[in-house]
Amino acid sequence: MRARRLAAAMVAVATWLAGAVAAPPALAADPSANMVGARIASVRLVADGAPLDDPSALRAITLRTGDALRMEDVRESLRHLALIERFDRVRVEALPAGDGVDVQVVVTPVRAVAGIVFTGDTGLPHRRLRRAIDERFGAIRRVRRIDDIARLLTETLAQEGFRGARVTPHVDPRGRREAILRFDIAAGPQARIARSSVAGVTDDAEWRRRLALEPGQAWNEFEVRRHLDRELARYRERGYYEIRADLEATADADPTQVDVAVSVVVGPVVTWRFEGDAPDTKKLGALVPIAREGSVDEDLLEDTQRALEADLRAQGYPQARVTYRRDASPGTLAIVFVVARGEPAVLGAITVDGAQAVTAETLLALGEVRDGDPFVQARLDTAAALMARYLTSRGHASAGVAAVATLRPATGAPATPRVADVRFTVVEGPRTSVGTVDVAGAGTLGVAAVRGVMGTRTGVPYVPTSVLADRVAIERLYLNRGFPDVRITIVPTFSADQSRVDLAFTIVEGAFVTVDHLLITGNDRISYDTIAREVPLPSGTPIGVDAIAESQRRLAALGLFRRVRVDDVPEPGKVARDVVVVVEETESTTFGYGVGLEGGDRLRTSSDPTQPSEERFELAPRGFVELGRRNLWGKNRSINLFGRASLKQRDDADGGSSRLGVNDYRALVTFREPRAFGLEGTIQATAFVEQAIRSSFNFRRRGVNAEFSQRAASRLTLTGRYSLGSTTLFDAQIPEADRPLIDRLFPQVRLSTWSTALVLDTRDDVLDPSRGWLVSTDLDLAGRRVGSEVGYVKTFTQAFAYRRLGQASRVVVAGGARLGFATGFERTVQRLNEDGGPVLDPDGQPIYDVIKDLPASERFYAGGDTTVRGFALDRLGAESTLDRNGFPSGGNALVIVNGEVRVPVTRTLGGVAFVDAGNVFSRASEFDMGSLRATLGLGARYKSPVGPIRIDVGFKLSRRTFGNGTREDGYAIHVSLGQAF
């Protein structure tokens, strides 16, 4: 038995030992160490246990399948993911996978703040608490600021009397990506004023009432300080400029009972006056800032004294002296400025001594001082400085000029100014030329590249500022080529006689820095690729300041972002830098609306048989709404809905009744995509419907456009367009017999048109330009072969120029010219009767008409607020374009010239004077520059926040009499928004 038990025990032990030996070796103390160096089998980005498709984050990870797992790459990936600020937690994990490892980058996405909620006994209105948050933090986007916000709320509540308030912050998740910040507030009782006192005033009870410091009132430090500031301001308005006050609030054991003590030092009532020669009262506000500063301290009074003296000397009183004294009496303080102007003086003889390299006349012209000018020493010193600077620019580096004025003896004649003779003494010093220019240290970029940006050359005059400019240019060259740490020193070596200087430029290039990775953050709807395309800094390119600025500019120009920042971030231990683009997207949906008023003279039919037509001034209220959606599908695509309507009078055809209504409207939807299909230009597609009220007819039009525009050069844009639309004329005012044949045959016409346009625009402002050019030329071709019922070709060219009268002037001179020509393609059309059947000639043959005109809606018209302003809308034209009542039918040729002077009177008001001339001709062959009709006029402008609002009145230089015996009105009035051209 015993032997049996022994055998069993030995077998058990042996079996256990075998199992123990066959077991896998124990894991190393640091399991991660075993993973480092293994081949990466796969890389995943994981959030909440599921793969995360975040292009910005995926591009931030530098771990690659097939590479060895290196800690440098792990750390770099962690750093990049931190830079894009999308995640609260980031870690890199690895799992064994065959002979390699599967890598997981596990992230916890940042939750966006969806809202802020206050619960509990908040003590203050929620909007007050929210305002405090908005003022301190602006838009709250990160949950992690919650503790800072809680602290702010506690401080705000304490300031307003809730001294024991407790604020407990909570983050309430909403979905996977958002959270509500909830602040549970226990404000507690608001402190009350136990005792209060106001020292230093006679009417302390009244002060306590005004400061809301009555015992028992709620204690609100914020409000009390506001009341105190208001009281101090009232006293200062009454001349108590030295009034001061301190406020102290203390609480004993009970924090809800506060003792408040205010101590006021009222000070005297301060007045000031002048003795002697009183200065110009219009300048007192600027020269004597006692009331504005609310102070009479010595520094301010000394500054005032100097300002008064300087003002008098600038008027030509070189011996002006100002002193001041304080006359104090109980409760009052008078500041007395004693002014002694002295005698006025003017400049007499002006001479220049010592000038050899340049003539005295040249120097005097620079100084701009003449005999008879008021004697102002400061102006003479400025003239001397200008002369010295001129000499320096010509190589006299040590040139100096001194201006000395000598007063002639007084003549004794009353009211006669003294005369001061001025001598400018010039010390030119030697003229120094540049000798050798050595450049050392430009190993990477090369000496030739450095010299290419330098202006300093052998033989040129030595001008220190030019040498400094070269230093800046070289630095910029290096900064743009990947050398952010470049250092440049310049050592000049002068010859003994100072006639020559050798310059040695020494460059320490520093490290060559390239772009490592591009990281983008802040984009929710805009795709990574849309943003990356605007950043011309691919990996490996040299870091450049201009490239970074250009990236920022291009991203801002997209119009998709409220804020854009592009930074280069150094990587610890590496020479390369990451480029981090941080954007804040704009709202993707925009809504706008507006109202306006349009006014002008219009030709209307009249019920007076002796005057079938008349011009009437009409005001037409209008309104618009606009709804837009941008960032469609993550790209810079947008779609816009626009609608505008005006309340206008509509005359029925042939002078029938007239109805007021929404007779003028326009609605369109536009889709726009820059850089569509990989092209550099912009594609735009529009569908529209509109109805417009014109002078001799109204029209209704609907259609679609497709347009492609591309910037051909800096300010030059080329556009190609195709339009398909249908136009219907109605309410024609011209009798049918007098209308062009085409209008009778095609009251409704379908047009299929190809257009091209070239625009050069260098204006500084689209709505109210003060300099620059706008030149454009359009060519339209409508052809029957492309679906148009009527064919024509039309060209229109316009040019406008704007210029300020002087560099400092605000007066703008504007001019413009417009030229248009058109011709219709011949078309033979069978004449039809009212029933649509053919009209036959006496021989029973159908009658055909040949038309060669443009449809009414495509013909040229002139007259109105943007063309020739002495005429009502469309009323300008050669006789052949007007019917007997003066209603225009338009023409195939147009010329308009404009000239205007725009004079600002105040910051918002201005006036214009203009001359407009032009005409419309029935045929291009009838074009005649000698038959232009001219108008002169005046106008007023008001610079509103949305642009200039204008009223123009134009007067005709000659008046026509129509076939019906009526005469044109002598003038026309127009009210509109924006400039006329």
Place this chain on the structure above:
Amino acid sequence: MLTTWRTVVAIAAITGTLGQPAPPQAQPAPIVIDAIVATVNGQVITDSDVRAAAHLAAARGQAPGDPVAQLIDRALMLDEVQRASQAVPPAEQVEARRHQIEAALGPTLMATLATRDALTDGRLTAWLRDDLRIEAYIAQRFTAAAQPTDEEVASFFVANAARFAQPGVDADDAATARARTALVEVRRRALIEAWLDGLRRRADIVATPR
């Protein structure tokens, strides 16, 4: 006999099973290679930084503390050093510090740190260079400001006489000097702590909960 063998086989089977390791798990838990533990004004501090810092501190005989808090403070101080354009220390000084570290840690541990925590030659040199810049900046900024007056030294000596004066021996220059040195160090630490406190309040620090 057969009964004995059956018993032996049964016992062997049971104990063999007990002696064998557990069957392999269906899915091993992932191993954390590295993680962000804090960001300071955009600078990232990782687990590997914490490990490297702990070894470097041990190599220099520095007292252990909260490694993340120490690294946060180090990042704040480095920001100030960069802002002040503190001069880069001489290469010999950096090398001397490097030799000290290598001697204390030994080649094997240095190689492990290079592989596991990316404490490569370049990164170690940069780390030590920054350490020296910080030390120089602190010495320049706070040592002079921490100098006490003679009266303050005297008061400190009296309050802490037991630390500096030898029993039965009158206070001498050496004891006073020791008191002065100790007082300077106390004041210097207080100034540095107040400075760091200000940096922490103004900084954007996010510590990831562990």
